[in-house]
Amino acid sequence: MTALAAASGGPERAGAAPAAEPPASEDRPGRLPAALAQAVAALLALTALAWTLWHGITEGRTALAFGVLIGLGELARWGSARTREPAPLGAAGALAYALLGENAGHHTHHGAPQVIAVVVAASLVAAVPHVARGKGPSPDQVARRLLSVGFAAVCFQPLYNSGLLAERVGHGPYFALVIVAVLVLTALCDAVLAAAMAHARTRWPFGPLLRDELRALLGIGSAVCATGAVMALAVAVAGLWALPVFSLPLLLTQLSFRRYAAVRATYRQTIASLARATEIAGCTPQGHAHRVARLSKAVGRDLGLFEPDLTVLEHAALMHDIGQLSLVDPVPEGATAGLPEAEQRRIALLGGAVVRQTGVDPAVAVVVERQADPYREQPLAARIVRTANAYDEMARGEGPSGALGGPLHALERLRLATGRDHQPEVVESLARVLARERSGPRGVGRG
Amino acid sequence: MRSVPMWARAYILCVTLAGASCAVSALGPHTPWPAVALLAVLYAGCEHEALLDRLAGRTGAAARRRAPRGPGTLFPVLLAGVFLLPPAAAALVAVPGALLARADRRPRWVRRVWRAAQLALASWTSARLYAALGGPAATAAPDFPYVLGPAGAAVLAFACVLTVLDGGILATAERVPARTAWRGLFARSLAPVAVHGLAGLMMAVLWTSPYGPPAALLVLLPMGVSCWAFAQYHHERAAHQATIRALVQAVDLKDRYTRGHSERVGRASVLIAEELGMDDDRVEVLRFAGILHDVGKLGVPTRLLRKDGPLTPEERRVIELHPEYGHEMVRGIGFLGEAREAILHHHERIDGTGYPYGLAGRQIPESARVVAVADAFDAMTSTRSYSRARPVAVALEELDRCAGAHFDPVMVAALTRALDRHGWHPGVTSDLPGRVPDQLGDQRGNVPPELPAPSASGPAAR
Numbered sequence: 001m002t003a004l005a006a007a008s009g010g011p012e013r014a015g016a017a018p019a020a021e022p023p024a025s026e027d028r029p030g031r032l033p034a035a036l037a038q039a040v041a042a043l044l045a046l047t048a049l050a051w052t053l054w055h056g057i058t059e060g061r062t063a064l065a066f067g068v069l070i071g072l073g074e075l076a077r078w079g080s081a082r083t084r085e086p087a088p089l090g091a092a093g094a095l096a097y098a099l100l101g102e103n104a105g106h107h108t109h110h111g112a113p114q115v116i117a118v119v120v121a122a123s124l125v126a127a128v129p130h131v132a133r134g135k136g137p138s139p140d141q142v143a144r145r146l147l148s149v150g151f152a153a154v155c156f157q158p159l160y161n162s163g164l165l166a167e168r169v170g171h172g173p174y175f176a177l178v179i180v181a182v183l184v185l186t187a188l189c190d191a192v193l194a195a196a197m198a199h200a201r202t203r204w205p206f207g208p209l210l211r212d213e214l215r216a217l218l219g220i221g222s223a224v225c226a227t228g229a230v231m232a233l234a235v236a237v238a239g240l241w242a243l244p245v246f247s248l249p250l251l252l253t254q255l256s257f258r259r260y261a262a263v264r265a266t267y268r269q270t271i272a273s274l275a276r277a278t279e280i281a282g283c284t285p286q287g288h289a290h291r292v293a294r295l296s297k298a299v300g301r302d303l304g305l306f307e308p309d310l311t312v313l314e315h316a317a318l319m320h321d322i323g324q325l326s327l328v329d330p331v332p333e334g335a336t337a338g339l340p341e342a343e344q345r346r347i348a349l350l351g352g353a354v355v356r357q358t359g360v361d362p363a364v365a366v367v368v369e370r371q372a373d374p375y376r377e378q379p380l381a382a383r384i385v386r387t388a389n390a391y392d393e394m395a396r397g398e399g400p401s402g403a404l405g406g407p408l409h410a411l412e413r414l415r416l417a418t419g420r421d422h423q424p425e426v427v428e429s430l431a432r433v434l435a436r437e438r439s440g441p442r443g444v445g446r447g
Numbered sequence: 448m449r450s451v452p453m454w455a456r457a458y459i460l461c462v463t464l465a466g467a468s469c470a471v472s473a474l475g476p477h478t479p480w481p482a483v484a485l486l487a488v489l490y491a492g493c494e495h496e497a498l499l500d501r502l503a504g505r506t507g508a509a510a511r512r513r514a515p516r517g518p519g520t521l522f523p524v525l526l527a528g529v530f531l532l533p534p535a536a537a538a539l540v541a542v543p544g545a546l547l548a549r550a551d552r553r554p555r556w557v558r559r560v561w562r563a564a565q566l567a568l569a570s571w572t573s574a575r576l577y578a579a580l581g582g583p584a585a586t587a588a589p590d591f592p593y594v595l596g597p598a599g600a601a602v603l604a605f606a607c608v609l610t611v612l613d614g615g616i617l618a619t620a621e622r623v624p625a626r627t628a629w630r631g632l633f634a635r636s637l638a639p640v641a642v643h644g645l646a647g648l649m650m651a652v653l654w655t656s657p658y659g660p661p662a663a664l665l666v667l668l669p670m671g672v673s674c675w676a677f678a679q680y681h682h683e684r685a686a687h688q689a690t691i692r693a694l695v696q697a698v699d700l701k702d703r704y705t706r707g708h709s710e711r712v713g714r715a716s717v718l719i720a721e722e723l724g725m726d727d728d729r730v731e732v733l734r735f736a737g738i739l740h741d742v743g744k745l746g747v748p749t750r751l752l753r754k755d756g757p758l759t760p761e762e763r764r765v766i767e768l769h770p771e772y773g774h775e776m777v778r779g780i781g782f783l784g785e786a787r788e789a790i791l792h793h794h795e796r797i798d799g800t801g802y803p804y805g806l807a808g809r810q811i812p813e814s815a816r817v818v819a820v821a822d823a824f825d826a827m828t829s830t831r832s833y834s835r836a837r838p839v840a841v842a843l844e845e846l847d848r849c850a851g852a853h854f855d856p857v858m859v860a861a862l863t864r865a866l867d868r869h870g871w872h873p874g875v876t877s878d879l880p881g882r883v884p885d886q887l888g889d890q891r892g893n894v895p896p897e898l899p900a901p902s903a904s905g906p907a908a909r
Contacts, residue, residue, distance in 0.1 A: 282748075
């Protein structure tokens with residue numbers, strides 16, 4: 001909320017900047033893992049297609065039915081490139097085909113290459129309308145889909161077609177367990193791959209990214225895997241009729257997720273406009289809340305916070321100045337820096353009271369209330385908001401914008417205030433985030 | 448039990464007895480008890496709120512605030528029972544779950560018993576029909592697509608029984624007129640029950656297959672996830688509505704003479720919109736338009752809003768910026784749609800003398816014309832520091848007098864008709880004591896006295 005603390009934290013040592021962070025690191029965000037995954041996926045697709053063309057398609061009707069299902073699922077794709085699972089039905093259909101061993105009691109003979117070829121062909125056809133509208137799936141998503149389906153097919157099909165599975169496990173409940181095990185393995189590998197790709201793209205720490213991916217598995221991921229398993233087993237028992245019958249429940253799941261995502265987006269917009277209220281009232285400069293939210297979220301990621309905590313952090317940062325609305329006269333230019341600390345705390349408490357009336361997580365209100373306290377008494381999210389806010393106010397307030405003076409000087413002043421007001425780790429993380437921001441346009445901006 | 452009317456008591460008793468008599472024949476030797484027990488435990492486990500909450504990782508306050516679940520999110524288990532078990536056993540599946548479930552309102556035990564009896568009766572009927580159509584053999588074969596016929600009939604019967612019984616309880620306990628009690632109930636329940644029926648059928652088919660119950664349980668996972676997403680959706684939606692209210696309360700912080708005004712304008716806008724026959728989505732948007740119409744006052748300095756004394760022309764101009772501020776604020780909220788125009792234009796007048804743009808007649812968006820009338824109506828019928836509340840009839844007369852010059856006559860007529868039909872129940876205001884500490888403590892919440900001597904300048908000139 002204010003930069004006062006930083007200003008009063010120590011003697012002015014302007015220009016000294018002894019501990020300025022190393023110059024913007026040279027290594028651009030490494031795209032290597034993502035490029036590698038894409039190359040492997042492309043190679044896999046080409047090999048599978050060639051193999052299938054050469055050997056011909058076995059059990060054409062089954063292949064066609066699954067191809068149509070996958071195609072329809074992909075057609076129903078929604079959301080942006082960042083949506084977790086944009087086409088659950090397509091994914092479930094592909095997994096089911098990879099794990100299909102019987103069709104209405106008769107053995108199937110398609111191998112892993114044919115599975116991949118069918119998935120590729122169906123996805124390509126279904127992608128045409130999306131690409132025409134300029135909303136095609138991203139290369140990363142396509143690569144992930146192919147690799148995970150390929151993994152499942154390669155694990156299961158040779159084992160099954162060689163008869164080993166029937167010999168060891170038989171066709172009872174244990175067979176179902178094997179299928180589930182293969183799916184769990186596939187999902188884990190997929191999560192690791194996704195986290196690695198995100199890590200390469202954004203350079204956020206790998207651990208929290210992986211944990212977020214694993215958490216997402218519990219949501220729509222588990223529904224997709226379970227549907228894949230059920231479809232494979234149900235086709236084995238009841239034939240291809242099982243496909244339409246069980247597609248509907250998954251479509252329902254997709255629909256609920258879509259509504260959930262829509263209401264989340266709306267909610268975020270509303271919170272953002274509540275945040276803009278302070279700007280329109282002239283309490284804070286234009287775009288301040290958004291900048292602080294963006295920086296806070298980036299620092300939170302850098303410090304390894306997880307997705308739910310990041311949401312709390314973002315909402316709190318958006319609304320951190322809301323207490324100023326209850327002032328009869330706005331603080332000129334939002335420069336709360338000039339206010340005594342007791343006054344800052346009072347405004348923070350007023351803000352917390354407003355936030356408590358919104359439906360947001362009570363944790364958000366706590367962060368807003370405690371943002372002016374010394375850092376040792378604050379929860380981590382409040383420390384981050386405090387530092388990001390102070391940085392934004394200082395970087396904006398002094399030095400020619402964009403030149404060396406402003407931001408670096410602001411960082412330096414934050415470092416001087418680490419005795420009481422700002423946590424050293426948070427300030428250093430902020431420095432890393434800023435360095436990363438300068439070195440490449442990717443990354444934090446898209447958080 | 449005291450609050451339950453006599454007729455409802457008799458009705459519940461009858462249904463309970465019927466349900467019990469359905470289930471009692473399960474005590475014979477042909478009941479597959481392990482399957483019944485497994486399904487009943489599943490149903491009870493899913494029905495139990497705490498378990499769902501724990502699965503979703505929510506605790507404490509978030510769990511307490513959780514939204515009501517949709518109707519019958521757990522029907523797949525019941526319907527699988529219908530497809531798998533003899534009728535009497537199928538009736539038993541729902542009983543423990545329904546008796547253990549959380550009831551939201553009193554009298555809790557009556558509600559639980561009622562729910563159990565209702566589900567037992569529906570399951571029994573539907574299983575009876577399924578057996579009569581040769582379903583069980585077709586499930587075990589499994590004989591697709593033939594089995595879809597009996598299954599469809601069973602699902603239909605299930606939904607029918609639920610609807611009929613629900614309508615009955617509405618008519619007896621809630622005293623909804625019998626004619627309207629059943630309206631819409633069936634159509635609303637059919638679609639979800641049909642989808643859950645397909646899931647239940649898949650469960651039954653896998654259950655009887657060599658892969659056995661473990662494979663059948665997998666079917667529940669997507670349904671559970673879907674149910675979780677549904678609950679999350681309601682949770683977020685409630686939070687969102689609370690945030691909208693917070694926007695309104697933030698206005699109240701600054702301009703305290705209007706406590707509850709926003710909510711009431713929202714309600715009056717809804718009355719007008721419904722009277723004009725708008726569809727539900729538009730009515731909802733207009734409700735938000737009414738609630739948020741003054742949100743731009745957040746951008747007006749508090750000192751001006753609370754000024755005690757006549758406003759200078761300069762100050763008046765600043766206050767008149769509030770529609771534009773409001774529009775600027777809510778611009779980014781996609782779902783508000785035409786409500787954003789209503790916020791921008793709610794001070795325009797039909798004769799073109801309003802602000803901010805001086806639009807006239809049909810140039811003014813319809814939503815803005817609705818909100819303008821609702822705003823003026825509430826301004827006149829509520830007590831302000833500068834004027835006493837006037838009776839509804841007087842206010843309507845006044846509106847009618849200004850129609851054509853100030854207001855759209857269509858909207859005024861609609862409001863008059865709507866109030867004739869429904870009456871006006873301003874109800875509670877949003878004024879909850881002790882919510883927000885206030886800078887000025889006890890300063891008078893007041894308004895510039897030169898504001899409308901209403902008949903002269905027209906009401907709600909602010």
